[in-house]
Amino acid sequence: MANSASHPLCEKKFLNNTKDRVVDLIVLVLLFSLLVYRLLYLSDHGFIWFIAFLCESWYTFFWLLWINVKWSPVDYKTYPQFLLQSVPDLPPIDVFVTTTDPMLEPPITTANTVLCLMAVDYPANKVACYVSDDGCSPLTLYSVTEASKFARFWIPFCKKYNIQVRAPMLYFSGYSASSPPSNISSEIFQAEERKMKEEYEKLKEKIEDAVQGKIPIDLSGDYAVFANTEKNNHPAIVKVIWENKERISNGLPHLIYVSREKRPNHQHHYKAGAMNVLTRVSGVMTNAPFTLNVDSDMFINNPKIVQQAMCLLLGLNHRDCAYIQCRELSYNELKDDPFGNDLFAAFELVGRGMAGIQGSFFGGTGFHRRKVVYGLTFDAHANEQGKLSYEEMKRRFGNSTKLIKLATQTLSVESDTKVDQPEDLSSCIEMACQVASCDYELETAWGSEVGWMYGSITEDLVMGMKIHSQGWSSVLYLPDPPAFIGSAPPGGPIVTIQKKRWATGQLEVLSSRNNPIVLAVKTKLKLRQCLAYIFILMWCVSALPELLYSLLPVYSIVTNSHFLPKVGEVASVLVVALVLIQNIQTFTFSMGHGQSLRKCWNTIRMNRITNVTGNLFAYLTWILKLFGISEAVFEVTKKYHPTISDREGAYAGRFSFDDSAMYVPITALLFLHMTVLAMPLLGLRPLNDVVGYGPGLFEYGVSAYMVLSYWPYVRGLFGKGKYGIPFSTKCKAALSVLIFLLLCRLLG
Numbered sequence: 001m002a003n004s005a006s007h008p009l010c011e012k013k014f015l016n017n018t019k020d021r022v023v024d025l026i027v028l029v030l031l032f033s034l035l036v037y038r039l040l041y042l043s044d045h046g047f048i049w050f051i052a053f054l055c056e057s058w059y060t061f062f063w064l065l066w067i068n069v070k071w072s073p074v075d076y077k078t079y080p081q082f083l084l085q086s087v088p089d090l091p092p093i094d095v096f097v098t099t100t101d102p103m104l105e106p107p108i109t110t111a112n113t114v115l116c117l118m119a120v121d122y123p124a125n126k127v128a129c130y131v132s133d134d135g136c137s138p139l140t141l142y143s144v145t146e147a148s149k150f151a152r153f154w155i156p157f158c159k160k161y162n163i164q165v166r167a168p169m170l171y172f173s174g175y176s177a178s179s180p181p182s183n184i185s186s187e188i189f190q191a192e193e194r195k196m197k198e199e200y201e202k203l204k205e206k207i208e209d210a211v212q213g214k215i216p217i218d219l220s221g222d223y224a225v226f227a228n229t230e231k232n233n234h235p236a237i238v239k240v241i242w243e244n245k246e247r248i249s250n251g252l253p254h255l256i257y258v259s260r261e262k263r264p265n266h267q268h269h270y271k272a273g274a275m276n277v278l279t280r281v282s283g284v285m286t287n288a289p290f291t292l293n294v295d296s297d298m299f300i301n302n303p304k305i306v307q308q309a310m311c312l313l314l315g316l317n318h319r320d321c322a323y324i325q326c327r328e329l330s331y332n333e334l335k336d337d338p339f340g341n342d343l344f345a346a347f348e349l350v351g352r353g354m355a356g357i358q359g360s361f362f363g364g365t366g367f368h369r370r371k372v373v374y375g376l377t378f379d380a381h382a383n384e385q386g387k388l389s390y391e392e393m394k395r396r397f398g399n400s401t402k403l404i405k406l407a408t409q410t411l412s413v414e415s416d417t418k419v420d421q422p423e424d425l426s427s428c429i430e431m432a433c434q435v436a437s438c439d440y441e442l443e444t445a446w447g448s449e450v451g452w453m454y455g456s457i458t459e460d461l462v463m464g465m466k467i468h469s470q471g472w473s474s475v476l477y478l479p480d481p482p483a484f485i486g487s488a489p490p491g492g493p494i495v496t497i498q499k500k501r502w503a504t505g506q507l508e509v510l511s512s513r514n515n516p517i518v519l520a521v522k523t524k525l526k527l528r529q530c531l532a533y534i535f536i537l538m539w540c541v542s543a544l545p546e547l548l549y550s551l552l553p554v555y556s557i558v559t560n561s562h563f564l565p566k567v568g569e570v571a572s573v574l575v576v577a578l579v580l581i582q583n584i585q586t587f588t589f590s591m592g593h594g595q596s597l598r599k600c601w602n603t604i605r606m607n608r609i610t611n612v613t614g615n616l617f618a619y620l621t622w623i624l625k626l627f628g629i630s631e632a633v634f635e636v637t638k639k640y641h642p643t644i645s646d647r648e649g650a651y652a653g654r655f656s657f658d659d660s661a662m663y664v665p666i667t668a669l670l671f672l673h674m675t676v677l678a679m680p681l682l683g684l685r686p687l688n689d690v691v692g693y694g695p696g697l698f699e700y701g702v703s704a705y706m707v708l709s710y711w712p713y714v715r716g717l718f719g720k721g722k723y724g725i726p727f728s729t730k731c732k733a734a735l736s737v738l739i740f741l742l743l744c745r746l747l748g
């Protein structure tokens with residue numbers, strides 16, 4: 001238990017944002033004034049005025065949600081230097097890595113993830129690392145096994161020289177240069193470093209040879225289980241790759257490989273299913289009170305992060321912190337983030353803001369309190385009422401007597417540090433396979449009351465929301481150096497598919513029985529937290545109003561009408577003020593946080609692009625699911641490591657395309673805006689030529705803004721190979737443009 005008399009382990013501080021609040025409120029007043037203006041002149045204008053009114057109402061509503069999210073941001077500080085003094089016997093932690101497909105997620109990356117997790121600055125006898133392989137691939141087992149052999153040299157090296165980035169892949173690519181501590185001669189350091197590099201190169205070569213099939217893996221001995229398996233048809237496989245038998249603190253953590261049972265026609269629930277299996281397998285093996293989960297490409301960037309996390313999990317009042325969310329950086333981000341991968345604003349504004357209400361959202365990577373994952377509510381935890389009858393435990397947790405026994409301890413133990421560790425991990429394998437089988441969850445509460453929720457492909461967001469609804473809070477922790485660093489997808493089909501998946505997941509949650517409104521009414525989800533979740537979930541809903549709004553200038557120019565006030569009209573001041581204030585606010589925020597102007601613009605531009613590509617198609621996927629026509633599928637992101645020529649060559653930052661239907665609407669929109677901008681230049685006359693009632697500067701301004709936002713697609717129109725928009729996409733887009741123009745003619 002943390003000793004309350006000693007120095008606090010952490011601190012929560014509300015940040016002063018008065019200026020920001022004032023600006024936000026001014027914008028709100030301007031937005032309402034614009035709505036009033038619309039209403040006053042509604043009868044004088046056609047239906048486009050009405051559509052503009054609807055879109056602006058949506059935007060005003062969204063602005064209100066935005067103000068709520070950002071209103072009270074907080075920051076957390078930790079003091080790990082006092083941790084041992086307060087908690088001499090540190091609690092164990094189970095660490096999970098998920099991987100799915102060795103072709104999309106290269107085994108060398110997974111091996112690096114495992115290496116840096118095993119090398120964290122935390123007693124090795126308190127860490128167990130589990131690798132979940134949904135691909136059931138001997139390549140993954142082989143890579144991780146080989147990595148564990150290299151770990152015997154690598155981990156002592158990292159700890160001795162206090163290396164910051166302990167993924168050798170990044171370390172040796174010069175991602176962050178380390179220098180030896182001052183009392184060690186640099187020659188000794190360099191000699192050791194050279195040796196490590198040689199060993200790592202050997203490891204890399206072995207893994208690459210296996211992947212390329214140059215030296216196929218011999219499917220005998222440890223690998224015999226893979227002899228007759230298919231990715232989606234195989235029994236559960238659990239292997240202890242390395243056990244810290246003597247339980248020594250400066251040894252190597254346990255390392256366990258898990259491939260859950262898969263059968264055709266059995267619903268596996270993607271990552272949520274994998275997380276539940278990991279929770280159970282670790283639950284019968286090491287049963288640590290805390291867990292950390294990362295994707296196969298998420299490296300540790302701050303080796304002290306586990307200690308810092310413990311400060312928060314053990315040091316906060318009432319220990320009401322259920323999980324810790326950290327910001328993830330990407331190591332392969334190109335200059336100025338042309339593809340908008342950095343979720344900087346999502347963490348700085350939304351995450352910090354929510355942390356000031358009930359706690360940050362959960363996104364992908366983070367620390368959890370096991371009892372929370374087991375479905376314990378905060379009230380039951382606070383009143384020490386976690387104990388349930390054996391029958392009830394069996395209904396919830398399934399048939400494993402061992403799991404029931406250990407879960408009962410986890411739920412009822414008031415101290416988060418006391419756990420019974422098994423004598424010998426190998427003796428638990430049979431039980432681990434039992435809880436990793438397909439049928440284990442049948443008629444249990446896994447996926448609903450217990451574990452990670454099923455039903456959405458953004459399982460992380462749902463999990464966070466469920467935890468808040470049970471009265472817990474959570475923390476957004478943004479340490480320096482940042483905790484995690486992963487790989488960013490390149491801008492092209494991969495990033496569009498990822499954004500589509502996120503948006504589809506958000507729509508799934510919004511239309512589910514567990515949407516934030518229902519939860520706010522029925523559970524402990526606070527009202528402001530509910531509104532914050534609505535804001536996140538509705539982010540992609542904006543795609544539709546935005547699409548409509550961006551069509552208004554086209555319609556106006558083609559039909560010789562207008563939907564914005566004329567320059568010089570009093571109302572035009574409103575429009576100018578809104579555009580100026582919001583943009584100045586965005587740019588000063590970004591630049592205040594050390595971001596370049598270009599990066600800020602790239603983020604804005606990427607929002608415009610995503611809205612009419614990934615987000616629009618998320619609507620479609622969601623509608624197909626609603627009508628039961630098809631299920632939303634978790635399409636795993638291909639992990640990408642750019643070569644030097646990708647990053648610095650002539651094509652660095654260029655968008656790439658394929659013949660996916662996702663690129664038709666945006667190409668069509670681009671054609672439309674280019675056409676209307678060209679009309680005056682080409683001397684083309686609008687369809688309906690009534691003098692004095694035509695479009696003004698603002699309509700042309702919006703169209704020009706859209707063309708600028710879609711600039712990567714303008715380049716795509718003229719690009720070659722994968723950098724060019726396919727001819728078939730252009731034809732389909734041109735056809736849509738013709739249909740739209742005909743419609744304008746009919747309506748205008």
Ligand SMILES: O=c1ccn([C@@H]2O[C@H](COP(=O)(O)OP(=O)(O)O[C@H]3O[C@H](CO)[C@@H](O)[C@H](O)[C@H]3O)[C@@H](O)[C@H]2O)c(=O)[nH]1
Binds near residue numbers: 270294297498505
């Ligand atoms: O059937 C599956 C599908 C995925 N995964 C794993 O889930 C993780 C996330 O998948 P990825 O393709 O990398 O998706 P991202 O868009 O990069 O992931 C973000 O968004 C996901 C939700 O959409 C979260 O699950 C992730 O943690 C979060 O980092 C990876 O480790 C996968 O191996 C599985 O284990 N089993």
Ligand SMILES: [Mn+2]
Binds near residue numbers: 295297486637
């Ligand atoms: Mn990922």
